[in-house]
Amino acid sequence: MSTRMYALPIDQTNWQVPTGGTTVFDWEYDEGRDRLLNLYEKGKQKQWDAAERLDWSIEVDCNDPMGVPEQTIAIYGSRVWDSLGPKDRGMVRHHLAAWQFSQFLHGEQGALICSSKIVHTVPGLDAKFYAATQVMDEARHMEVYSRYLREKLQLAYPINPSLKSLLNDVISDSRWDMTYLGMQVLIEGLALAAFGLIRDNATEPLAQALNTYVMQDEARHVAFGRLTLREYYPQLTQAERDEREEFCIEACYAMQERFVGEEVWRNLDIDADECIAYMRASEHFRAFRSHLFSRIVPTLNDLGLFGDKMRHAFAEMGIIGYEHHDLDALIAQDEQIAGDLDLARIQQVDRVIDYATNDD
16 A cells, blocks of 8 residues: 555554564374364355455545444534534544545554464464465455555555554464454454444445445454354463453554544644543443444353452443353344345346347
8 A cells, every 4th residue: 555545654664563472383184173273164154255246336425434323423413513514524424434444454464464373373273274265354354455555545644553563472472362352352353343333334235244244254264263262261371361361451442542533633734632531421422332242241150250350340341231242143243234235246247138038
């Protein structure tokens, strides 16, 4: 992606993070855990070509990129929003979409690096198999978000400081389970909820389809993290589990702050302090920010990382209510929605072919 697309100047285009992981070989070729191997089979079968599965001929209106209701804009109802004319409101929509998709793109590159790291650091061969399919998934996700930003929005934002800090912690940690926990559970869990909001609320068909198909992949990735860590964490000492809970708490506080999108308001120079203060006091924004943790909270509970400190932090953040959400039902729903969208796409292609044939 050209640096000319960035709304803000970037200090460097190459970010290097030292890692100290140990590469593990596994010669147990004849053994494996059935559920992980079944996930690997699904990962192979569900590979897709972004150039064919998505209709890139769709034109996107930059003044209303995703076609979401006005009420979903973060500063809707504020004095600032009410003072803006149609042109400036379109500019806000454009920049917010570019910022959001940019963070998706940067997060997907982090996931690409983490999944490749898992291949060489995780001890089990079955986990290496699945992680290899995830590497391809993440490369494809980078492809689609990069292309959407480049061809449709023609605008991008640098990585958000909170996301960059979390990625730095996850990638630099030498323990293989921390790569799973930081990426598969926290970052991808948050991304799944954000993708779902676009899938369920956008009326622009390309953004909707793109996020629907990415969600289908990401749901498998979160399941991968759950399966592996659920077996591993009971083996740890209480002190080791406490350390991981502390990491999750700090990461969740940081990620909650990330979605304020301060860099957008500073860049647009439309009373940034007032916009940020309005968002933090807004009931709608609190509900939106809470929903973003709807996949993370039940996953951490499922992993047994749900001690008193975690409960207190999640209660303070207003997200403890997601504790008992049915993760398997959510994953099945993600699969079903993607399958329905695929069926509609195939039927549309068939109708076009039938029309052309009959016309001849």
